Every structure is written in C-alpha cells, then in structure tokens.
Amino acid sequence: MTDDAGSDVRVRKGYAARAEEYAQLFGDIDQMDADDRERIARWAEGIDGPLLDAGCGPGHWTAFLAGRGHAAEGIDLVPEFISLATARYPGVPYRVASLAEADLQEGSLRGVLAWYSLIHASPDELPSLLAAVRSALEDGGALLLGFFDGPDGEPFPHAVTTAHYWSVDGMSALLEESGFSVIDRETRVPTGARPHASISAVAV
Template sequence: MNGRHVREDYSARAAEYVEFLGDIEQMDEIDRERIGIWAEGIDGRVLDAGCGPGHWTAFLADRGHDVEGIDLVPEFIAHASTRYPHVPYRVAALERTGIEGGSLGGILAWYSLIHADAEELPALLAGARLLLRPGGRLLLGFFDGVDGEPFAHAVTTAHYWSIEGMTALLEGAGFSVVDSEARVQDGRRPHASISAIAVRSD
C-alpha cells in the first residue's frame, strides 16, 4: 500500500465518495448495530483509523464515546471537521498517529486497511496493538475472500481476506479474536468483520 498513491486516489474522488458513502444513514443498519455494540464495551479513548468522511466517528461521539478520527485524505478531514464540528479530526496515518502507546481503549478500522497487501498488513496490525492498552478492543471491517487477493476497487487496488486468514494475522500481532461475522448481499462484494482484544504488547 503506497500511502501517497492511496491519498491521491481518494483525494481525486473525495466529493463523489462523500456523496455516496459519507452519511451514517447510507450505512447498513447491521453495521450500525455491530459498531455500536462493539463500542459499548470500551473503556477509554477510541480511534477511528481511516475515518473517511467522519460519519462513524460522529456516530460514536454521539453515543458518548471519547473518539478521534484520523485519515490520510485532507479532503475527508476538511469535510468531517465542517460537518461534525463537535468531533476531533486530523490528517494522520495509523502507523504515524502521534498517540502514546498503550493509551487507547479501542480502535475502529472499518474498511481502512483494505489497501494493505500481505506484506504490509501484519505491521499495521502490530502497530494498532501497540496503541491499545491490554484488553483494548479492535474492530476490523474488510472484504471477505481469498487471503491477500487483489482486486480493482472503485478508488484504488484493494485486497480480500478470509476470516481465517485475518484471524491468523491478528493472533500473530498480539490479539485474541472475540467474534466475527460475514454476509453476502446482492450487488456487493462479500463483507466480513472481526472483533479482537489486545492480549500482549511485546
């Protein structure tokens, strides 16, 4: 995943992305319930890593969570900061958050790691684990499929992962998987998500 290319590709289509995928009401009710229930068990600060237009960050903030959204794309951060002025947003990457290690209670990475390939993803997951306190929670959303297989995403190349494959990567990064879910809907690529807890920091 070349961060500069991902940023440039999303920047070029930011207005289109915001229009079609930038409102919480455009998200599946199943996902709103999934993320809401996941967040109920978090003690402490939450990071929405790869927050895009900021709707999930605001969704969590409106439910009383201490949450911040970060994204590589300045256009997304500008939109989010204007639309949700009560929520903190800034331009940053998961591997360079500026956040003290072990200080977070939760990280939401909802479709924000889909552009990382098999060589890059383990380091990103390990970095997320280092930001979390022991027992901190991670929730990943991703496309379900053959591990690491690339495909032509609407914006830039993305990768599929199976639940089994992603589970192995999470366990290797110091997480224990709590639960997972998957579904297939007409006209959409297969979806999966995994909830995991940070169980070690070495």
C-alpha cells in the same frame, strides 16, 4: 484510506480526487448498512475510554461513536476527507494522519475501529499496521476490523485503487500473530455488494 507508507501516496491521491463523490455516496450514517450500525454500536458499548476511528474517511463513523457518548477521534491520511469531516461534524475531533505515523502513545487507547480502512494494504504491509494498532491499545483494548471477505491477500480492482480480500480465518491468524485474541467473527453478502467480513478482537 490505508495506513502504510508503501501505499500512502497512491491511496491519498485516489481518494483525494473523489472525496466529494465518496462523501455523497458513503458519508452519512443513514447510508450505512443497518447491520454495520448495529455491529459497531454493540462493539463500542462496553468500551470506556478513548476510541480511534482509523481511516475515518468523511467522518461518519467517528461522529456516530461520539454521538453515543464515546471519546472518539478520527484520523485519515486524506486531507480532503478531514476537511469534509470537520465541516460536517464540527464537535468531533479529526486530524490528518496515517495509523503508522499518528504519534499514538503506547497503550493509550481503549478501542480502535478500522472499518474498511486497511483494505488497500498489501499482504506485506498489513502485519505492520496491525502491530501499530496493538501498540496503541492498552492490554484488553478492543479492535473491530471490517474488510472484504475472499481469498487471503488476493488483489482486486477497487473503484478507487487496488484493494485486497481476506478470509476470516486468514485475518484471524494475522491478528493472533500481532498480539490479539479473536472474540467473534461475522460474514455476509450484502445485496449488490462484495462479500463482507468483520472481526472483533482484544489486545492480549
């Protein structure tokens, strides 16, 4: 579910082969961590305008936001995920696109959710993706980013394809270099899972 041409083919193939399995394991909002639901709901509360769920997977977070009254759209580069999302949540807009090639008008969004959708981007690729997010957001627009907490840029063998850790300090620095101001950060270690981190930021 990454959004860079350098990794698109590898990631698309990896998730396409396991889309049904992934959706069964992680494709329902009730399967998500309660802290994640609270975090995303609280982040979106103050946003009035179009939201993009970048790398939406099987569409559950997009539908969660739409169900709370937000004008949310989901994009993903994996066609199988978009087919599943459209079937599961027929009233929510989804389309096949990568963040870098989504034809998003500059300053057209009030918010972008990138919840574990940039984890497969290499350290060389990530800055351009953050720049694409910044371009799509209007000044003052909000970003919520979820990722695996760990040594900056260190690769690890994710179940689908190689992913990368980032520390909150390292990711915060990348965001600030990309035109964001960090609002808040959180880390925790879910039971039986890798360390989690998220950062809320605004476009400046």
